[in-house]
Amino acid sequence: MTPPELFDPATAAGHTDHPERVGFFTDTSICIGCKACEVACKEWNGIPDDGLTFTGMSYDNSIGLGADTWRHVAFIEQPRRLGHQEAGETEFRWLMASDVCKHCTHAACLDVCPTGALLRTEFGTVVVQEDVCNGCGYCVPACPYGVIDQRKDDGRVWKCTMCYDRLSAGQEPACAKTCPTDSIQFGDLAELRERADRRVRDLHDAGVTSARLYGHDPADGVGGTGAFFLLLDDPEVYGLPPDPVVTTRDLPAMWRHAAVAAATLAACVTLATLIRRR
Numbered sequence: 001m002t003p004p005e006l007f008d009p010a011t012a013a014g015h016t017d018h019p020e021r022v023g024f025f026t027d028t029s030i031c032i033g034c035k036a037c038e039v040a041c042k043e044w045n046g047i048p049d050d051g052l053t054f055t056g057m058s059y060d061n062s063i064g065l066g067a068d069t070w071r072h073v074a075f076i077e078q079p080r081r082l083g084h085q086e087a088g089e090t091e092f093r094w095l096m097a098s099d100v101c102k103h104c105t106h107a108a109c110l111d112v113c114p115t116g117a118l119l120r121t122e123f124g125t126v127v128v129q130e131d132v133c134n135g136c137g138y139c140v141p142a143c144p145y146g147v148i149d150q151r152k153d154d155g156r157v158w159k160c161t162m163c164y165d166r167l168s169a170g171q172e173p174a175c176a177k178t179c180p181t182d183s184i185q186f187g188d189l190a191e192l193r194e195r196a197d198r199r200v201r202d203l204h205d206a207g208v209t210s211a212r213l214y215g216h217d218p219a220d221g222v223g224g225t226g227a228f229f230l231l232l233d234d235p236e237v238y239g240l241p242p243d244p245v246v247t248t249r250d251l252p253a254m255w256r257h258a259a260v261a262a263a264t265l266a267a268c269v270t271l272a273t274l275i276r277r278r
């Protein structure tokens with residue numbers, strides 16, 4: 001069955017005759033934790049190092065997404081078998097997942113940026129223009145995934161651009177290009193969404209009933225995401241929010257209530273003034 005279509009954010013942003021929306025389908029069931037995506041992202045985008053410390057958190061030394069880590073490979077150790085893996089004396093599995101900006105359909109970071117540094121591209125992706133960012137940091141708490149982050153030296157924010165420069169040249173993003181198992185798949189988002197549905201069905205038929213999609217549902221709190229995932233456990237296990245919501249969702253209602261309160265206050269003051277004059 002064809003999955004329901006996502007809202008078209010490029011058209012809503014005023015792009016006419018734009019290309020099809022593109023995105024990432026990250027199938028964590030075939031991630032081998034090689035971190036080639038992290039390295040390719042750093043190399044292509046000229047991102048500085050993010051501290052070279054041994055964290056003791058399994059094989060994860062980059063810990064999370066940040067201004068200088070636009071791809072992050074999480075390593076989760078669990079005392080469980082993976083699929084039909086034969087149990088030895090100790091049951092053990094690693095879950096590995098390459099995380100990235102979700103390029104939300106409804107992106108709160110865009111809503112709060114006062115300078116227009118954050119913008120929706122013709123590909124439906126979300127990018128930051130570093131020469132327009134004034135370092136106010138409003139977008140940092142606005143992101144429901146905690147993706148966007150300021151550099152300590154000048155306060156400007158940085159995150160994955162889905163390699164906008166490569167997309168503009170007809171190339172796929174560096175991380176997807178380098179992934180040796182195709183855990184990171186890039187392409188036409190509608191086609192990726194169908195592919196992901198088929199993959200979940202195949203995994204369920206093979207007995208991996210825990211396989212589920214994350215960021216695939218247009219009815220979720222951000223309208224579905226441009227970067228979505230196949231997970232083998234609950235989103236929280238991977239450090240992902242289970243029920244993300246556009247943080248600016250309630251702003252129009254709040255402004256309406258504030259306007260009603262201000263009008264009521266003004267009416268009361270006017271009435272009190274008239275009564276006192278009598």
Ligand code: SF4
Binds near residue numbers: 126145
């Ligand atoms: S994940 Fe965060 S930074 Fe990325 S588009 Fe969504 S709100 Fe913006």
Ligand code: SF4
Binds near residue numbers: 100
């Ligand atoms: S698309 Fe480009 S900028 Fe984004 S994570 Fe992949 S390599 Fe990095």
